[in-house]
Amino acid sequence: MKNFYWFKQISNNVKSERRLSLGEYKRAVSWSKYLVSSGGEIKGEGEEWSADMSQLLIGNKFASGRHSRIYRGIYKQRDVAIKIISQPEEDENLANFLEKQFISEVALLFHLRHPNIITFVAACKKPPVFCIITEYLAGGSLRKYLHQQEPYSVPLNLALKLALDIARGMQYLHSQGILHRDLKSENLLLGEDMCVKVADFGISCLESQCGSAKGFTGTYRWMAPEMIKEKHHTKKVDVYSFGIVLWELLTALTPFDNMTPEQAAFAVCQKDARPPLPSSCPLAFSHLINRCWSSNPEKRPQFEEIVSILESYAESLEEDPEFFKTYKPSSGRTILRCLPKCITAD
Numbered sequence: 001m002k003n004f005y006w007f008k009q010i011s012n013n014v015k016s017e018r019r020l021s022l023g024e025y026k027r028a029v030s031w032s033k034y035l036v037s038s039g040g041e042i043k044g045e046g047e048e049w050s051a052d053m054s055q056l057l058i059g060n061k062f063a064s065g066r067h068s069r070i071y072r073g074i075y076k077q078r079d080v081a082i083k084i085i086s087q088p089e090e091d092e093n094l095a096n097f098l099e100k101q102f103i104s105e106v107a108l109l110f111h112l113r114h115p116n117i118i119t120f121v122a123a124c125k126k127p128p129v130f131c132i133i134t135e136y137l138a139g140g141s142l143r144k145y146l147h148q149q150e151p152y153s154v155p156l157n158l159a160l161k162l163a164l165d166i167a168r169g170m171q172y173l174h175s176q177g178i179l180h181r182d183l184k185s186e187n188l189l190l191g192e193d194m195c196v197k198v199a200d201f202g203i204s205c206l207e208s209q210c211g212s213a214k215g216f217t218g219t220y221r222w223m224a225p226e227m228i229k230e231k232h233h234t235k236k237v238d239v240y241s242f243g244i245v246l247w248e249l250l251t252a253l254t255p256f257d258n259m260t261p262e263q264a265a266f267a268v269c270q271k272d273a274r275p276p277l278p279s280s281c282p283l284a285f286s287h288l289i290n291r292c293w294s295s296n297p298e299k300r301p302q303f304e305e306i307v308s309i310l311e312s313y314a315e316s317l318e319e320d321p322e323f324f325k326t327y328k329p330s331s332g333r334t335i336l337r338c339l340p341k342c343i344t345a346d
């Protein structure tokens with residue numbers, strides 16, 4: 001607890017009660033002054049999601065986004081992560097964009113409840129600073145985890161479990177009519193027992209309101225070709241990104257590592273390039289990955305089918321530890337098992 005302090009205390013300049021360095025203290029004050037009104041707590045703007053700032057204990061910064069800083073904290077006795085977004089004074093367009101993004105992220109997160117989706121706790125809006133409080137996931141991002149592993153070393157049963165968690169979170173998200181649009185290992189967080197949760201809904205949208213992908217800020221290495229080309233896009237853009245994440249799980253590498261993001265985007269769109277599947281990749285996975293990252297969105301499966309397929313793999317693996325060595329895509333076994341769920345009106 002020694003590095004935590006109350007916002008309220010900061011506003012009252014009770015500096016002596018905190019064991020922060022002068023630099024940390026100045027930084028904390030510069031951010032928190034916007035979140036704490038003089039002598040009292042912000043009551044928010046009446047929104048259901050408004051945080052009670054008197055209950056927020058803020059700790060060390062542990063990560064950063066493009067326009068945000070992420071702090072550890074405690075809110076109502078619960079471990080939380082606090083994403084603080086600050087609008088730049090000198091760039092009005094970016095400031096407006098960040099405000100819209102904050103409102104949209106909070107509106108979507110507020111309604112989501114699923115074990116594989118990060119849990120929203122509260123938020124506060126005090127321009128030029130906004131904050132989003134979510135549960136804290138101690139395992140960090142899947143990307144960080146994978147980068148700590150030797151290439152091709154993630155056990156297949158673990159890769160399968162992680163893939164299933166992600167697919168279940170995405171199935172739920174799509175069932176709510178929401179497109180994530182920035183699915184990548186950096187936005188997948190690890191909780192206890194290696195449970196994965198989908199996070200960062202900054203550029204997510206309701207399917208009916210997504211519009212075109214013009215001026216889009218997603219990440220090229222994971223982005224579906226139709227989105228790179230700023231064309232009309234559907235839920236299937238997330239399935240494409242999931243294919244890339246599956247590839248990451250099997251290789252523990254960064255997709256298109258030898259290219260800049262722009263070169264990767266060009267290669268994907270103009271040359272139909274995809275990251276190379278290792279020769280050791282079990283057919284069961286390569287078959288699914290190839291379907292997921294198909295350049296034709298219609299050919300990509302829905303998450304409902306992906307979950308069924310992965311569940312059938314998990315069952316088969318439990319019955320037969322050699323399953324991945326003996327699997328044949330045309331065996332019919334998997335298809336039969338998922339048939340009732342696979343047939344959709346897509």
Ligand SMILES: Nc1ncnc2c1ncn2[C@@H]1O[C@H](COP(=O)(O)OP(=O)(O)OP(=O)(O)O)[C@@H](O)[C@H]1O
Pocket residue numbers: 063064065066067068069070080081083118134135136137138140141186187189199200202
């Ligand atoms: N609830 C959390 N628990 C643990 N770590 C988190 C949490 N939220 C965010 N992080 C860490 O902070 C990083 C950045 O978070 P996030 O992607 O939400 O910020 P962002 O501002 O949207 O970033 P960007 O715009 O660059 O995508 C994540 O990759 C993760 O490592």
